[in-house]
Amino acid sequence: MFQAPGPGSKITVTTRFPTKSIHHPSGFKDNVTTGTVMKSFRGDPPHTFRMSTTSIHHPVARVDLAYVIDMVGDVTKKQADSGVRSYNVKGKNGDYVVTNVNRKWSCTCDGFMYRHTCSHIREVTLLEHEEHYKGLKIVGSRTS
Ligand SMILES: [Zn+2]
Numbered sequence: 189m190f191q192a193p194g195p196g197s198k199i200t201v202t203t204r205f206p207t208k209s210i211h212h213p214s215g216f217k218d219n220v221t222t223g224t225v226m227k228s229f230r231g232d233p234p235h236t237f238r239m240s241t242t243s244i245h246h247p248v249a250r251v252d253l254a255y256v257i258d259m260v261g262d263v264t265k266k267q268a269d270s271g272v273r274s275y276n277v278k279g280k281n282g283d284y285v286v287t288n289v290n291r292k293w294s295c296t297c298d299g300f301m302y303r304h305t306c307s308h309i310r311e312v313t314l315l316e317h318e319e320h321y322k323g324l325k326i327v328g329s330r331t332s
Pocket residue numbers: 284295296297298299300305306307308309
């Protein structure tokens with residue numbers, strides 16, 4: 189089952205429901221919804237989330253995760269909000285993972301073990317600053 193995305197995530201979600209309609213010989217009806225995840229209301233079941241839709245008649249959809257078969261888009265927001273950021277960095281001698289947990293950087297390379305900082309962390313912090321000033325999302329491989 190998919191995880192509920194955090195509020196503010198921009199996603200396209202596909203839900204699949206069984207149907208006996210002759211218009212759906214497969215026996216399933218798929219619904220595709222694109223929009224922004226909203227805060228849950230008090231009393232909403234925990235396996236559901238609310239999102240805006242492009243429909244004028246139904247501007248808010250409550251999505252039940254049990255029926256979600258696909259979810260794409262900026263669904264990383266929840267992890268980013270949890271204070272953990274993680275990047276894959278290509279180094280000269282291999283690939284490393286640079287992680288920021290509650291504003292503390294770490295890297296999986298040998299250099300970090302000895303010096304507690306390394307070129308990979310510098311690379312990622314520079315990239316983050318650049319993206320921050322441009323107001324853009326970070327492009328590249330991101331593990332969470
Ligand atoms: Zn490193």
